Amino acid sequence: MILFVAAGYWLLLWVFAPVESASRIKQNYPQIPSIETIRQLFLSNLGGVSEDAMALVAGLTIGERGLVSSDLEQQMRDLSLTHLVAVSGANLAIVLGAIYFLTASLAMSRNLRFLIALIVMGCYVLLVGPESSVIRAATMAVFVMLGLWLGRGSNPIYALSSAVLLLLIVDPGLATDVGFGLSAFATAGLVGLAPVMYQKLESRMNKVLAAGIAATSSAQIYTLPIILYLQPSLPVYSVLANLLVEVAVAPITILGLLSVLFSAVNSEFATLFSYLASLGAQWIVVVAGTLSDLPLVRMHYLPGVWGIATAVAIAIFLTLYLRGNHLQGLAKHGLAAVLIFTISWIGNDLHRRGSFAGDWQIYACDVGQGDALLLRSQGQTALIDVGPDPEEVARCLQDAQVDSIELLVLTHFDSDHVAGLSGVIDKLTGQVLVSPFRDSRSIVERSTQLIESVGINTTHAETGMQGVLGDVRWLVISPSSGARDAVDSNDASVAMVFDFGSFSLLTLGDLGEAGQLRIYRQQQSLLNQLAQRELIVKVAHHGSADQLAKFYELIRADYGLFLVGENRYGHPARRALNLIESAGMVLRTDLHGPIAIAFDGQLLYRIGGKLSA
Secondary structure, three states, X not given: OHHHHHHHHHHHHHHXXXXXXXXXXXXXXXXXXXXXXXXXXXXXXXXXXXXXHHHHHHHHHHOOOOOOOHHHHHHHHHOOOHHHOOOOHHHHHHHHHHHHHHHHXXXXXXXXXXXXXXXXXXXXXXXXXXXXXXXXXXXHHHHHHHHHHOOOOOOHHHHHHHHHHHHHHHOHHHHHOHHHHHHHHHHHHHHHOHHHHHHHHOOOOOXXXXXXXXXXXXXXHHHHHHHHHHOOEEEOOHHHHHHHHHHHHHHHHHHHHHHHHHHOOOHHHHHHHHHHHHHHHHHHHHHHHHHHOOOOOEEEOOOHHHHHHHHHHHHHHHHHHHHOOOOHHHXXXXXXHHHHHHHHHHHHHHHHHHOOOOOOOEEEOOOOOOOOEEEEEOOEEEEEOOOOOHHHHHHHHHHOOOOOEEEEXXXXXXXXXXXXXXXXXXXXEEEEEEOOOOOOOHHHHHXXXXXXXXXOOEEEOOOOOEEEEOOEEEEEEEOOHHHOOOOOOHHHOOEEEEEOOOOXXXXXXXXXXXXXXXXXXXXXXXXXHHHOOOEEEEOHHHHOOOOOHHHHHHXXXXXXXXXXXXXXXXXXXXXXXXXXXXXXXXEEHHXXXXXXEEEOOOEEEEEOOOOOO
């Protein structure tokens, strides 16, 4: 009964939670100077075989997340190993298990063992800080120990439900805390599904392997609804990755805590223990790096409510089926139906993506809220902007099968257009055009230095500049020399026309109404010519409302590309959508994922499906 009470109360809190709901426990977590001193001593004595290994030791020992490199963090995210970037409930279980065996081996009384366990647990929670999963695990452990102390045994489902209910009563903000949800759901899988799954597996394989598969799979299945809510894609190698690394977690935790204990008394021993812990952490780094380089690291899954609903259904039906109660027959048919539906969708999506790239001439990358647009002719490739994230644009180039970039255009130096530069820098082989606007932001210097590091100099793009990419002729139509008419970076965006022979492409960067008006007045003849042929326009500024209506009414584009992602700016604005819809078709990366366009007697397009991995 308490399970349903806790679940129902949690659901009500989640549904009616304020937009800015936050955990009171986290906000008011005590900052104890002596604890902070111990943490700093541990970090100052940290040693290891690599920077990433040291970062994982710090994360798994005291919950320090700031040392993990962005590359490793992305690899861990792709493989659903993020629980190893910082302390989780599993680490607390390891600590309490070690304390139990230590006190039992010393023949301590039961009451003394409970007291020591509570003291150690309290100190550990203070050491690692306000980690939702640790708070959940500690509260659950109190209920378990209370049941054992009273001689009533321990029901893990009852303990979990009681812990969740108590914490939500004390701190309703935890209802929307992702870490708390993942921890509680993973534990529910471990106590509700893992035991019966293990019973089915142990007769078919090694018992240790069966236990590992049951625990890992159960946690993954039960947390899948939350994972899909955050990122609607399946981590293909997550079970394998967790199986390979879980053997290292306990040694890292114990050795890391020994390093903490020695940090205040003997720095040499502290460094030694952290170095030994880093050997196990390096194994995790190697596994993450190896598996994340494999193809199809994440697989597309049903987006939105459908994906979450099917994940919930799979967890419920599988649990009921394996537990073998009177609902087993219904669960069997329900599970089969959901799996058939899900596998069919995934299979269709894989087929669509496998044949998606093909012979494209224009390829709009899905890089979130930012621009990255590929053009190809006669084996040569141009890239207009690189988006906000190196990983995303690199993945786009891989999907589009691009090995080299003969022309790179950075329309202006806003981060959503240039921050992904490091993801493509190794593919640059030709010319790089940039806006001539005098921009004092540090990202300009960093980007320029990165380009020059591969032996390429940047060239200021100015009106009238032209060139050839394969069979495609390109022409810069804005800004003017030195961007003297521009008032800011957006207004100085590089705008270009690409003539593919059978059709044209017009790219506008982040130009607003004023910049479009300058082109409208200065390039009237060219715009009239574009209006007479099949035309694609990369709509300015992700489809903001700052558009010149008569500009779009004149060119009457057949396709309007909106390179846009989730954002707080209201992009694309209804006004911008209406301007395109009045004459042509709207194509949006936030809805359609990557978009490939080619000409075969007429303009044809294919959508890759919303990329979420």
